[in-house]
Amino acid sequence: MNEPLAWYIAGPLIGLLVPALLMLREKQFGISSSYRYWASLINARLDYLNYKRKNDLWQVQFALGILIAGFLYSGFFTPFLDSVVDLKSNGELIGVYDWKNSPQFFMGGVLIGFGSRYANGCTAGHCIMGMSQFSLASIVTTICFFMGGLLGSYLLVPYLF
């Protein structure tokens, strides 16, 4: 596996996005509400999705930025970016993203979408934003994220892939 950017560089930089979002946009770090926005476009008759979706529009823009970053490393720009070659040529890092694994990824996606709404947040909103405020809700949720993840990783993943 290629060496990743060291955690002690990437981690604090990710953490700095929290004050950046607060100061520049007055928003609390989070991403999963963008799914609520998309879902409300599909069916706004349900009470949960019949809400002021405009408040979550910023997360859609935030998500768009994330997607653009992914696209930059899609291999499309390989002739211009050296670092892309590192990542893409390394089967160890990307081998699992074969279309044959689509059913598993679909299933994982449904659980992420359902769970993040049920728990009122995801790894961004609870683990990073919530834990940095030492909020009890976020600490409890983060512990459960990990418990669910451990269960899945040991009991399901070996049989699914």
Add this chain to the structure above:
Amino acid sequence: MKKIVITIFLGFSLGILLIKSQAFSWYRIQEMFHFKSFHMYGLLFSAILTAAVSLVLIKKFNIKSMNGNEIRVKPKKIDWRSNIIGGLVFGLGWSISGACTAPVYILSGMFGVVGFILLFGAILGTLLYAFYHQKKLNS
């Protein structure tokens, strides 16, 4: 317009950091759950610590937002049942797809089909929650 550009740029920065640190990768997530490397833990805890220190500094020095407003953060309210059940369900999905919510968008941009299937699943899961929520309201 300026706001939109700023938001997209911040999202872009997060995307690049998650890619460069390999946190978006399914393999890194499995490695984390099997306690084989400190990388992901270091990443998460240093991010939380930096965010926490920033929040304290913002409060202490009463730092204002770009528009001159006071910055107020609201912690999420606890609801034991939903936080625990939702957390466990999310955790299962996190381990299977090897991605949480931000990496779903990275994978969509990076791999097309598999990524968009994942994104579609997540939106469908959200819709499913809305149906469940409705049922709870009506009962």
